Structure formats: C-alpha cells, structure tokens
Amino acid sequence: MKLTIDQIRGLFPVLHQEVHGKPLVYFDNAATTQKPKAVLDKLRSYYEMDNSNIHRGAHTLADRATREYELVRETVREFIGARESAEVIFTKGTTEGINLVAQTFGRKFIGKGDEIIISTLEHHSNIVPWQMLCEEKGAVLKIIPITESGEIIFEEFEQLLSSKTKLVSIIHASNALGTINPVKKIIDAAHAFGAKVLLDGAQSTSHLDIDVLDLDCDFMAFSAHKLYGPTGLGILYGKREILEEMPPFLGGGEMIKEVSFEKTTYNDIPFKFEAGTPNIADVIAFKPALDFITDLGKPSIKAHEDELLSYANELLLPIKGFEPIGTAKEKVSVLSFNITGMHPFDVGQMLDARGIAVRTGHHCTQPLMKRFGIEGTVRASFSVYNSKSEIENLAEGVARIAKIKNK
Structure with a gap:
C-alpha cells in the first residue's frame, strides 16, 4: 500500500489538534506511538x-x-x-x-x-x-x-x-x-x-x-x-x-x-x-x-524515518550550542541532544510551548547517562506519520532556544 504522508496522518485522529495554540508536532514516538483509527x-x-x-x-x-x-x-x-x-x-x-x-x-x-x-x-x-x-x-x-x-x-x-x-x-x-x-x-x-x-x-x-x-x-x-x-x-x-x-x-x-x-x-x-x-x-x-x-511495509517505513533523521541532523547540527548525544552509524529514528548550558527539562518545556512534544530526562537509562557524564537529554523520536515540515519546526525551535541561551 502506498500512501502519502497526508493520507497516513489522516489515519491518526490525535495528530489533528493544537497544543498551546500551535499545531501538535508529536516527536515522542520512542515512548509510545499514536494509534490509527482502526485500532x-x-x-x-x-x-x-x-x-x-x-x-x-x-x-x-x-x-x-x-x-x-x-x-x-x-x-x-x-x-x-x-x-x-x-x-x-x-x-x-x-x-x-x-x-x-x-x-x-x-x-x-x-x-x-x-x-x-x-x-x-x-x-x-x-x-x-x-x-x-x-x-x-x-x-x-x-x-x-x-x-x-x-x-x-x-x-x-x-x-x-x-x-x-x-x-x-x-x-x-x-x-x-x-x-x-x-x-x-x-x-x-x-x-x-x-x-x-x-x-x-x-x-x-x-x-x-x-x-x-x-x-x-x-x-x-x-x-x-x-x-x-x-x-x-x-x-x-x-x-x-x-x-x-x-x-x-x-x-x-x-x-x-x-x-x-x-x-x-x-x-x-x-x-x-x-x-x-x-x-x-x-x-x-x-x-x-x-x-x-x-500494509505500509517495514522497508518503506524505515526509509521514511531514516530520511527524517538525516534531515533533522542536517538542520540541527549547524546550530550553535546543539550537542548531539549518541552518533552511532546504525540508528533507528531517535535524536538525543542537549543545548549547551541548559537543562533538558527546560528545553522540553520551551519546545512544548511551540506545540512540539519531545521526551526529556534520563529515559530510564541512568547508567548510560552516567557514562556520558550528563543528567539526561532531550529526545526527539520520529515515526511514519511525521513530516519534514515538522522537522523544520523543531529546528527552528531549537535554534531560537539556543540563541536565547547563547546571547
């Protein structure tokens, strides 16, 4: 089955809402994915x-x-x-x-x-x-x-x-x-x-x-x-x-x-x-x-998610103060990062104000966080119903937050 991103998004009722007056951008898929109407x-x-x-x-x-x-x-x-x-x-x-x-x-x-x-x-x-x-x-x-x-x-x-x-x-x-x-x-x-x-x-x-x-x-x-x-x-x-x-x-x-x-x-x-x-x-x-x-097919899903992860890295890595955590060659569509001098929770709240849902904290991996010498990260995780325009929204939000901190 070949569907456009808009058709896929149309299957998920929860995505069509506003948070704090902004369209919801749901990037917390590693915690739980949203449910299609058929479910x-x-x-x-x-x-x-x-x-x-x-x-x-x-x-x-x-x-x-x-x-x-x-x-x-x-x-x-x-x-x-x-x-x-x-x-x-x-x-x-x-x-x-x-x-x-x-x-x-x-x-x-x-x-x-x-x-x-x-x-x-x-x-x-x-x-x-x-x-x-x-x-x-x-x-x-x-x-x-x-x-x-x-x-x-x-x-x-x-x-x-x-x-x-x-x-x-x-x-x-x-x-x-x-x-x-x-x-x-x-x-x-x-x-x-x-x-x-x-x-x-x-x-x-x-x-x-x-x-x-x-x-x-x-x-x-x-x-x-x-x-x-x-x-x-x-x-x-x-x-x-x-x-x-x-x-x-x-x-x-x-x-x-x-x-x-x-x-x-x-x-x-x-x-x-x-x-x-x-x-x-x-x-x-x-x-x-x-x-x-x-019906969508795992190869199609993975290709789309890999493209989103690559695009997110392309837009976010140049941002001053952006610190990626975990840069393995083989990854699923999870992007963990920090902004220099900011607590992950504060970054998460500021992104939420823009309607962007991310996960912050140690992600139930405290020994792993200790290995990197950090308290936690901001985690954006992408799924098949996410779009490049949402990645651009995330990048813009991160850039604004990093700019505020690094003034």
Whole structure:
C-alpha cells in the first residue's frame, strides 16, 4: 500500500489538534506511538459486540472473542517470523516479558557463580530484573562497555563471554540513543559458549524487519504500544524447547490442566504463562496496528524515518550550542541532544510551548547517562506519520532556544 504522508496522518485522529495554540508536532514516538483509527474502532467494537471471556465459554460471544484473540497470536507469529504461534506469549509489556524470563528461566537455570551479560545501553527494565536475580542467586552481572558514539565495543563483549555465561540480555535498538546493536553477531558469539540470548525489542520492532528464526534469539520481548497498538500489552517470544522447560510465572486459572489439593499439573505453552483473564480487548485491537505496519511495509517505513533523521541532523547540527548525544552509524529514528548550558527539562518545556512534544530526562537509562557524564537529554523520536515540515519546526525551535541561551 502506498500512501502519502497526508493520507497516513489522516489515519491518526490525535495528530489533528493544537497544543498551546500551535499545531501538535508529536516527536515522542520512542515512548509510545499514536494509534490509527482502526485500532480505536476495533477496541470499541469488541466491547460493544463481543465482550466475553475467552477459551472457556460455550456461547457465541465467547467463541467470537476467542477466535479473534488467537488470530492475533498467529498474526504476531507471522510478524516476527516465529515457527509456531505457541511460542508467542501475551504479557503486559516488554518489562513483564523480561521479568518473566528472569523469574522462570533465571530461577531454574542460573545459579551461584553463573554470569549474565548486559550492556551499558540498557533500559532499566533490562537491568533491574537481572540485578534482583543475581542478588537472589549469587550470580554475577557483567556489563558491555560502549564507545563515545554510543556503540557497544564488541571485542570487550567477546572478552566477557565464558563457560560461566548463562544468559546475554541485550537491547536491539537503544531507546535513549537510537543505536542499533549487531544482535545477530552477538547471538552467534553467545551461542558458541552455550549461553541463551534475550533481545529487548521494544524499539526495534517498529522500525526494523524482525525474523526471530534468522536471528536465532532464544527470547524476544516487545510492546504493542510502540507499534501503534494499545498500552498494557506486550509479547514475549521464546523457543518452544526452552519455554517447555521453564516453570510457570504466575499461578491461577488458564495456566493449569488439572488442580487438586494434592497436586497441580500445568497447561501447555503458551497458556502455561498466561494465568488469569488476559487483556482481551487490547490484544484484539492490536491486529489492526500490525496490519497497518504490514500494509505500509517495514522497508518503506524505515526509509521514511531514516530520511527524517538525516534531515533533522542536517538542520540541527549547524546550530550553535546543539550537542548531539549518541552518533552511532546504525540508528533507528531517535535524536538525543542537549543545548549547551541548559537543562533538558527546560528545553522540553520551551519546545512544548511551540506545540512540539519531545521526551526529556534520563529515559530510564541512568547508567548510560552516567557514562556520558550528563543528567539526561532531550529526545526527539520520529515515526511514519511525521513530516519534514515538522522537522523544520523543531529546528527552528531549537535554534531560537539556543540563541536565547547563547546571547
């Protein structure tokens, strides 16, 4: 499907409003993307026509809801190239997916003296669960350093690998800097030592083609709300043979085969990891979001976003006082920066006064900010519905702010 930028923008109701008397320019896509009308319509139609619990009902509404819910699981399988839909687990988000692996795979297979490797680029959700596990188990957490441009030092990673390495958990694309990690190379190196690999795909899945079989990752976690879908919904992919060896995450309904006071037997995957009534409406409403991406095509989306990032660098780099943070060669459409002598929050507020929505702060990557010796950054992140004229608006705003400070 080929659509003009105006046609694409027309699919997103939220974009057509003013903020502080200015047209909204939404550059906070790394935090959450906006939702096309098809997603909103599907959410409403479920509650108006099909609202029912799934899997256990014998009536028509339950049957319709169940079929639509499981259709999304299959759609996700196709989207990431998994071998079978049973390897697709619905969670609350990337954070819960990572915690699920930590609390099941980690508790069973990682012990005292074992090692887990992450990188300096990680989001807190891919740091804290491993710290908690290491504290509980007596395992060791090791960190891959990065260069001044925000790229991992692969040779240093290779030096960290050993027979003690049980898991490498690494971000595919950095939410704070946009850096795309060489994950296939990382996975191959980790597997050579018998380690499993979890990819944090929260940022990469909306920008890059994903094929989990080609990557050969053991786990991948990501979130619907960064893929034009609803909030409160995530996906954890795992290889069948590993998921079957892992204990359940939560106990309750749906994740069981049979319960007695003497013993409980657990359900097959993926249901073993989906206790209780799931987030039915948001799962069903996720399909139009995935269809939107598939119809546009990831290559077309990436080409447009790459063009926006290149244009933003072209306009912003010459501005006196503009300080880019993270200049990796391979990036998704994230531009982090500071203005000399100004706090990121102040810059964000001044841009908001012009109707421009950006994210400011440490972006849940405090160790990464410490690596660069800063408190935080201003982050402008671009999506398929953003335009070059909006980039020009951002550049004009940054230029005015920098001029005020550097008078």
